[in-house]
Amino acid sequence: MRSAHWRLVAGVLSFAAGGCSPALTPIDAVTSVWVAPRGGCAIRADGVAWCWGPNENQEIDASGQYRLYAVPLSLPAPVTQIGRGTEATCALLADGAVHCWGPDIRSAEPRRIEELTPAAELLFGWHEVCALGRDSSLSCWTKDDLRARRMFAWPEVKHVAGAADERVCGVMVGGTVECLRLDFLLSGLIDERPRAVEGLAEVESLTSVGGYFCATHTDGAVDCWDGQTPDTRTRVLPPGSKLEFAGTPDYYCTRDADGAVACWDGIYKETRPVTGLSRVTSIAVGSSFGCAATADQRALCWGFSDGTLGNGLAEELNRDPWLATPLLRAK
Numbered sequence: 001m002r003s004a005h006w007r008l009v010a011g012v013l014s015f016a017a018g019g020c021s022p023a024l025t026p027i028d029a030v031t032s033v034w035v036a037p038r039g040g041c042a043i044r045a046d047g048v049a050w051c052w053g054p055n056e057n058q059e060i061d062a063s064g065q066y067r068l069y070a071v072p073l074s075l076p077a078p079v080t081q082i083g084r085g086t087e088a089t090c091a092l093l094a095d096g097a098v099h100c101w102g103p104d105i106r107s108a109e110p111r112r113i114e115e116l117t118p119a120a121e122l123l124f125g126w127h128e129v130c131a132l133g134r135d136s137s138l139s140c141w142t143k144d145d146l147r148a149r150r151m152f153a154w155p156e157v158k159h160v161a162g163a164a165d166e167r168v169c170g171v172m173v174g175g176t177v178e179c180l181r182l183d184f185l186l187s188g189l190i191d192e193r194p195r196a197v198e199g200l201a202e203v204e205s206l207t208s209v210g211g212y213f214c215a216t217h218t219d220g221a222v223d224c225w226d227g228q229t230p231d232t233r234t235r236v237l238p239p240g241s242k243l244e245f246a247g248t249p250d251y252y253c254t255r256d257a258d259g260a261v262a263c264w265d266g267i268y269k270e271t272r273p274v275t276g277l278s279r280v281t282s283i284a285v286g287s288s289f290g291c292a293a294t295a296d297q298r299a300l301c302w303g304f305s306d307g308t309l310g311n312g313l314a315e316e317l318n319r320d321p322w323l324a325t326p327l328l329r330a331k
Contacts (some may be wrong), residue, residue, distance in 0.1 A: 024069055024312050026326035030299040033327075035286040036084045037210065038308040042070060042291075042299040042327055047078020047094060050329055052310040058101070059089050062108035069312045069328045075099055075110055085124030085162075088143060092122050098131055105143045113141055116148035123162030125182040130168065132160050138168075140186060151185055154194065161208040167227035169213055170194065175202045177215060179230055197230045209285065212248045224249050247285035251303075255283050261292060263322070265304075274302050276324035292324065300324035 029045040039053010039060075050070035051060045060067055073079070077093040084090075088102040091110065096118025099110035116139055119131035130140040131148070136155045139148040154160075157170035157178070169179040178194035185192040200223070203215045214224040214236065222237040222245045234249055242254035242262075250266035259279040264271045265288070279295035289303025291310075301309040302324040310327040 022330040024328040025331045027070060027299055027329050029297050030293050030327075031297065032282060033284050033291045033293045033299050034082055035284040035289070035291050035301075037287040038305065039067070040284065040286065040291055040301075040308075040310070041073075041082045042293070043079050043082065045297065047080070049073045049075070049079040049082050049091060050327075051082075052327070053308045057103050058108045059084060066307070068307055068310070068314070069330065070310050071329070073110075081122055083122050083124055085126070085129055088129060090122055090124075090129050092119055092131070096120070096134060098122065098129075100129065100146065105146065111146060114147045116141075117150070121160055123160050123168055125162050125168065126166050128182055128186060130160075130162065130182065132157065132170075140182065142186070149186075152193070157194075159206060161206045161213060163208045163211050163213060163227035167213070169197070169206060169208070169227075169230075171203050171206050171215075175204070175218065176200065177203050177206065177230075179227075199231070200233070207246055209246075209248045210287075214245060214248070214252075216245050244283055246283045246290070251285065251288045253283050253285050253290045255280050255292075259295065261290070261324075263290060263303075267304075272322050274322055274324055275320075276300065276302070289321075291327070299327040301327060 030042045031045050032043045034041050041049045041051040043049050050072050052067045052070040055067050077095050079091045080094055081092040088100040088105050090100040092098055098113045101107050101110045117133040120134045121132040123130050128140050128142045137153050138151045141148045156172045160170040162168045166181050166183045177197045177200045180192050180194045184190045202218045204218050205216045207214050211227050216222050219239040220241040221239040223233040224236050225233040242256050244255040253263040255261050261274040261277050261280050262271055280292045281295055282293045284291050289305035291301040304321045307314040311325040312328050
């Protein structure tokens with residue numbers, strides 16, 4: 001399988017070099033990978049974010065061109081986190097500032113969010129973006145007003161995640177989970193405050209994709225729920241499972257202590273190992289595809305995806321959805 005993997009890599013490089021695209025090479029020095037439902041970004045050790053995928057709405061840059069391979073973003077400081085909601089793409093910079101861009105904020109160039117205290121983490125709702133501040137305050141803004149509004153202090157929260165149905169949830173210091181509705185909070189009509197999710201305890205981490213939240217417990221078990229019904233949860237993985245979980249109940253991946261990755265596909269109803277990977281340090285999952293960062297600072301992607309794997313190829317050339325290929329950039 002290893003030889004098949006590198007034959008595919010060689011085919012990717014030769015195809016790109018021989019066609020209209022420039023010659024491509026794998027991205028190195030990758031420290032983390034983030035993915036959207038389609039496409040994503042890799043952050044290198046120098047803080048530059050390299051992004052790929054759909055760009056017709058200027059999600060990546062002003063060109064509007066679909067990016068089959070990764071291109072660098074131009075931002076005023078190193079990037080520590082990047083993400084995309086329905087309204088905009090936003091990047092959190094090393095100095096705590098946040099810059100956003102996209103058609104819904106009427107700017108293809110990154111614009112700084114004003115009146116924002118230094119941020120530690122970003123989360124995305126349906127019509128708004130929020131930041132958890134380094135002072136544990138939650139601030140939000142919308143496409144119509146790029147000035148941050150400080151909503152309240154959340155002193156016991158250690159990590160937050162947002163879903164596209166206006167819900168925000170946070171893992172608390174004691175391992176419980178609290179959630180609230182952003183639309184209620186921003187309207188000012190209801191005194192919305194975080195409420196504990198009953199029966200959910202000993203939570204170590206929280207992820208969100210689309211309208212789902214998934215909580216990983218300290219014993220390795222994973223529970224997922226639709227953001228609108230936190231009291232109706234599905235046990236996706238039993239205790240004693242994997243080191244890291246990412247995805248939704250329909251398509252998810254796990255990473256074990258040895259750095260191996262396996263994924264569950266809801267269409268074929270099976271779990272299979274992802275080949276072409278070794279020593280994986282983190283994973284990220286979109287709509288039926290995933291990406292990984294490795295200990296040797298590479299980024300690789302796999303899955304059922306229409307040209308959103310960042311390897312320079314369209315879907316019809318991706319024959320094996322369980323084979324990871326390197327994320328590529330122009331030489």
